[in-house]
Amino acid sequence: MSMRRVAVVGAGMTRFVRRAMETPxxxxxxxSRMALDSCGLTLNDVGGVCIGSAPDAFDGVHMKGEYLSDGSGAWGKPVMRSYVGGGTGxxxxxxxxxxxxxxxxxxxLVVAEEKMSSFYPHAQAAFLTIFDHTTERPLEPNLLWIFALEMNRYMQTYGISKRDIAQVAVKNKRNAADHPCAMLGEANITVEDVLNSEVLAWPVQRLDVSPVSDGAVAIxxxxxxxxxxxxxxxxWVQGVGWNLDTAYWTNRDLAYPEYVERAARxxxxxxxxxxxxxxxxVVEPYDPFDYKELHHLEGLLLADRGKAPELTAQGVTARNGAMPVCPSGGLLGVGNPITAAGLMKVAELFWQLRGEAGARQVPGTPERGLAQAWGDLMQVGTVTILGTQRPS
Amino acid sequence: MPLDPTLHADDLRAWYGSMPVTSRYTVGPAGERFFRAMKDAARILGTRCGRCNLTYVPGRLFCERCFDELTDWTEVGPSGTIEAVTVVHLDLDGALLEPPVLMALVRLDGADTVLYHRLSGVDVADAKIGLRVEAAFRRLEDRTGSILDISHFRPAG
Known part of the structure; x- marks a missing residue:
């Protein structure tokens, strides 16, 4: 490819919190300021600005890219906002x-922001109008319900138990206990805690899900x-990929995310x-639900179909395992301000590959990492691969 | 034929729906200071960027041009100058506004940015760029910490 090679040179993030006083x-x-300071640059060094943000409804501003532009350093510069739902980060x-x-x-300067607490009383209501107004909205679906359908399909197709899946929540929330920006780090959480948490829409329970959060990340x-x-x-950015499945979410293979595989390939x-x-x-797959980390590891071809739970049980995906997965703590532990959570995963690779992840640092000297997110109506896969070696 | 217009929507299987959104906004740390001063003391505060030589009103947390944090608070107004004005004759639903409403951009004395607000107490013929105006605050007991704590701008003096 005759394109120029591109590197990540700086990163910054806010704490992820439940209700931020700060405006979006x-x-x-x-x-943005942290990211620039981290590499000794100022706005004068920045040629253009890339903003990512999920539904305008969250922050309650229709035209969120323009609204966020001054906080993203875009005054007087070319700026472009992208939005592919949860996959945006x-x-x-x-x-x-x-x-x-x-x-x-x-x-x-690449900036992701989400302030989900603005949506009142709960951000889930923002999702009522993403569904087809003719065939689905009369039934008042929300995301938790449709992901409960997907989780159950995944479990039954491969014979996976709730206990198998709960291990992911435990791993990530424990990992997050070492993240200074995390909102749900829990060093002592157990599988029993997850299995005993409130049932939201079977088989999804409270601790299977990431929280509503506010926060921002920039690189x-x-x-x-x-x-x-x-x-x-x-x-260095070694590879990028993205892919969209059918707009009819009901007609997708719910047990296997084909669109993630296509993006990964x-x-x-x-x-x-x-x-x-x-x-x-080192892998940072998208984990808004614990089963999604497993689902996505399979779509990324990093585990056989239906076998990702075994990797988790064997400790392969632990921070000190052979293939650390979500050493940051992921969305389940650090929090899930949608787009910011996705870019947090890219930032985590940057810190891990530079050996700057502190208590979260994976052992050895990792040379290549992959971040992945998923979104729209569970149909988009987005992948970014970073590495220490400059692409040839 | 596709795309033939129908004038009889009631003959179709059509219905009314809505996209309900309720938001609870915060004004942020700079906004807390700005709106508290307006509510408690009818004072209008800006923040100054020494590097860019600019005073932002309402006061902001950071300078959009150089990204410095802004901590130098300064009072502006309450008088200022009209920078732009329009006479609105129809409301958002197309109903006639009688009398018409004046909306203006006001540069408060000491500020480098402008406020969008209502203009009252002036004949339409006199509502021109350059007119000197002042903020008309609501009474203390009616102020809530909102941009509407200024009920409108009126000719100065």
Whole structure:
């Protein structure tokens, strides 16, 4: 490909919290400022701005990209907002990569923000109007219900138990106990806690789900030749991929996320990854529900179909395991301000690959990581692969 | 034929729906200070960016141009100058407004940004760019910490 190589050179994030006093643009500013400070840049160094944000309804501002622009450093600059539902945070990988790889910009600031607490009384109500107004809305579905259908389908197809799945929530919430920005870190949580939590829509229980959250994350991306002057440890974008399944969510394979596999294959091909289970050293798959981490590991070809629970039980996906999965604590532990949570996963790879993840640092010297998110009406897969080696 | 217009919506299987949204907004740390000063003391506060030589009103937490945190609070107004004005004759539903409503952009003295607000107590013919105006505050007991604590702007003096 005749595009320029692109690196991540800085990252910053706010704490993820239940009800932030700060306005959405103030949250964006905190994260953006931190990201710039982390690599010693100012707004003068930034050529363009990439903003990602999920439904306008969350923050209660129709035209959220424009609303967030000043807090994202976009005054007087070319700015573009992308939105593919929950997949947006990781879609910012390809979004920012395009801006720089194309040659249009040497340095871009990439910002994700969500303030879900604005939606009153609960952010779930924002999702009532994402469904088809003719065939579905009269039945008043919400996301928890449709994911309960998917989780049950996944469990029955492969004979997976609730206990198998609860291990993921335990792992991620324990991992999050080491994250300074986390809202649900629980060092001593057990599988029994998850299995005894309130039933929301069977088989989904309270601790199977990530929380409603407010927060922002930003990263700085730079072109080859520029990145190396900003930092001696640029983390390179090695591959990006995204893919959309049918708009009829009811007609999808609920046991296996085909769209994630297609997005992953696109990214693996670009990154030159032939054996992902050997070549991906740290994974941040999207885990808004505990079963989704398993589902997504399978779609990413990092586990056989129906076998991801075994990897979890064997400790393979633990932070000190052979293939650490969600060492950040994920959405289940750190929190889930939708788009910010996705970009948090990309930022986590940046910190892990530079050895800067502190108490969360995975052992060894990981050279390549993968972040993945999922969204729209459970039909979009987005993938970003980062690595310490500059792509050839 | 596809896309033939129908003038009889009631003959179709059509219905009314809504996209209900209720939001609870916060004003943020800078907004807390701005609106508290307006509510408690009928004072209008801005924040100053020394680097960019700009005073933002309402006071903001950060400068959008240089990204500095803004901590230098300063009082502006309550008088200012009309920068733009319009005479609104129809409301959002198309009903006639009688009398018409004046909406204006006001640059308060000491500010580099403008406020969008109502203009009252002036003949339409006199509502022109450059007119000197002042904020008319609601009474203390009626103020809630809202931009409507200024009920409108009126000619100064």
């Amino acid at each position: 643009k103030e949250l964006a500013w905190h994260a 990781v879609f910012l990988g390809p979004h920012g990569w395009y801006h720089v790889a194309s040659g249009l910009f040497d340095v871009v 700085v991306m730079a072109a080859e030749g520029v990145a190396e002057r900003i930092t001696d440890r640029p983390v 696109m990214a693996y091909e670009m990154a030159g990854v032939r054996e992902p289970r050997k070549e991906i050293h």
